[in-house]
Amino acid sequence: MDVKKTVCMWCHNHCKVEVHVRDGRLEKIEGDKTHLAAPLLARVVKSCPRAGAAAEWFHHPERLNYPLKRAGEKGEGKWDRISWEQALDEISERLRKVRDEYGAEALAFTRGTYRNPREFTARFFNLFGSPNVIGGAGNVCWAPANVIACALMGSPANQPLIVPGKTRSILFIGTNPAQSKTKFWLNTLDSIRQGAKLIVVDPRRTQAAERADKFLQLRPGTDTALLMSMIEVIIREELYDKEFVSRWCHGFDELRKRAKEYPPDRVERITLVPAEDIVEASRIFATQKPATCYSHMGIEQLTNGIQALHARFILPAITGNLDITGGQFFHGFLPLMSEVDMEMQEALSSEQRGKMLRSPEQIFSWKAYELIQENVKRVWSGSLPANPHCHAHGPITYRAMLTGKPYPVRAAITMAANPLITQANTKMVYRGLKSLDLYVVMDFFMTPSAQIADYVLPAASWLERSHLGPEFEVPYLEAGEAAFSAADEGDNDRRTDYDFWRGLGLRLGQEEYWPWKDIEAAYDHRLAPMGYTLKQFITETGGSLRINPEEKKYEQRGFGTPTGKVELYSTILEKLGFDPLPNYEEPPESPVSTPELAKEYPLILITGGRFLPMYHSEWRQVDSFRRLHPDPVMQIHPQKAAELGIEDGDWVWIETVRGRVRQKSQYFAGISPGVVHAEHGWWFPELPGEEPWLHGMWESNINVVTDDAPEHCNKMSGGWPLRAELCKVYRVKTYV
């Protein structure tokens, strides 16, 4: 038996784990017993269905083992096996042709969520000369919070540390960690047991809401109004931290004036949350210290999401909860060769930067990135990587693929993403990707996106590669070693994502920039400033190191913003031409903003609430998981369902102006009668891969009906609305 220590990348818990291997087979995964947080890790990993099904996943017969090249028409499902050398030679040759004919910007990258080292993708793209790394998930996931936090507080949003026994109140806005982040959730439960108060803002009575002292069940999309109202109460009742505000906050008077527009009785009419609940929640948050606030997809995926994030960061600031244990802690940056140093941003000329497909003032543009990060760097000597915090806009880029406007995009690479399932407006994404001269996908399994590619490449998973990265929720730098080799004497010829970028780089004139023969050597280089190789780091620290544990670092450093203070009133947003204070706007589709549309589509659709055991579009081919959760599920209030003649378990059509898909109804009294909730990520590996099937991706994939119209996207960020759109639902007819 061999035990290898590494970091599990199947979800953002990023557990430090021990992988037990016997006779070449994965036997089990356990929490790292020598880690500082070992008891918590043991509980998380033990309760994790993915860790439990690790062997089923790892030894799955459908894992991709060798490179494939399209043999028939695109999407015809005919493939030839080829060698890596042939794949890399041909792809690089075709990329060279695209660059010669249309310019480097004609190559795009579609990002998914954070699953693999991002710095090498950025490095390749910067050296190739293309600014068009599409944020993909990044535009609506986590990057908005990080960038806004940097603009306002000069530090990324690193998740607040809930510290059981210390944290006294917790505010969850649009997050359901019981399903999405077990580690965080267990810490929440422990804190509640030790007396912490929990406030939950969500349109659904989630598991978190069940445990809450105050549950604010709001109308989807109205969070900015609600949070501004909490700010109004805290200021009016003088519950804010006067000393911190006067010493460390910029723009308090302007904020006070803006907040007056959001008194609880007015906001009750917007959000449908009773005014007295808003007042009580504000009092709890402001008086039970340390208080911590955690928001996630419930607000990042709204068209008014950036404004909601702005208000959400004001709350811990004016209540004096920044950078204290148990509150909104700042982890800072690591003393190693950072992602940003590995990206080689300097290789991308200002002319090429200017071609990035997105509005040039938005918070993810180069202009904003430079403005925000130069301040962060001044204080922390580190900054956020450009990938994914500065990136091309998906909706504009997919349209450019299709129309050649504003200029042609002719090739794309997808790695660690499944854009046909996870990006909004699947029809547009499909038409864009299908129209390319070259489309390459690197993944573990065949996916609908891979089915329309020209080349499909087999990726080594986290079990087959070294790891180095900061933990998400706790301030550790973590490293790990491969538990298996990626290629073996059998049929497996998988490679790491790093090998792919380097392989292309060596063929495209980037030789001098890829001196590290494999990912471990690249990590040795990153760790060199700390005086370690990857192996030494693992042996000497056990593979994890606590960083920046001291509190109130701003007392020495100040804040990494233009004024050196927390910018409640953002001089950066102002400079970019946006409102410097949070302001509520109705969703582009809502009973209020589009009453005519609401007559035909009377229900509010929210999508993508997380559910175990699945992870986005993954794990659908794992039998034991499909037995647990075989079908896509849409939640509806029993009373509304009865009105519509829908029984619990009926298949229903979910229709918006953009089209319809079907899911199975589930009665849920915890959702308000005007709202339905649809799962995202659905396709069916068991259905044929060739067109028109594409593994059933048109049947239940909710993004077929979501909106990505650039004119509906958030003006400041380009974020599209995955929550709060209008729909109708009706029973799928069956004839017997």
Ligand SMILES: Nc1nc2c(c(=O)[nH]1)N[C@H]1C(S)=C(S)[C@@H](COP(=O)(O)OP(=O)(O)OC[C@H]3O[C@@H](n4cnc5c(=O)[nH]c(N)nc54)[C@H](O)[C@@H]3O)O[C@H]1N2
């Ligand atoms: N309607 C709706 N849409 C949503 C959301 C929603 O709430 N509602 N949520 C959005 C959010 S927040 C996110 S983050 C995105 C997620 O979007 P994606 O990241 O596109 O989603 P996944 O299904 O996880 O796709 C990842 C793919 O990469 C493969 N993969 C995983 N790890 C690696 C790796 O290390 N290397 C390689 N080469 N491949 C790998 C997996 O097998 C899988 O096929 O979805 C977004 N889409």
Ligand SMILES: Nc1nc2c(c(=O)[nH]1)N[C@H]1C(S)=C(S)[C@@H](COP(=O)(O)OP(=O)(O)OC[C@H]3O[C@@H](n4cnc5c(=O)[nH]c(N)nc54)[C@H](O)[C@@H]3O)O[C@H]1N2
């Ligand atoms: N099991 C599982 N875990 C995951 C993932 C997964 O796919 N599966 N994905 C990972 C990723 S990439 C991400 S980004 C995280 C997301 O993690 P979370 O944000 O915690 O999870 P979600 O369930 O997507 O969204 C949280 C809540 O937002 C609510 N919501 C919907 N509309 C609104 C609104 O208008 N306002 C408010 N306040 N709330 C609203 C939903 O009802 C839902 O309960 O999960 C991560 N963890």
Ligand code: SF4
């Ligand atoms: S909780 Fe997430 S990171 Fe931890 S073992 Fe399970 S899948 Fe892996």
Ligand SMILES: [Mo]
């Ligand atoms: Mo995400």
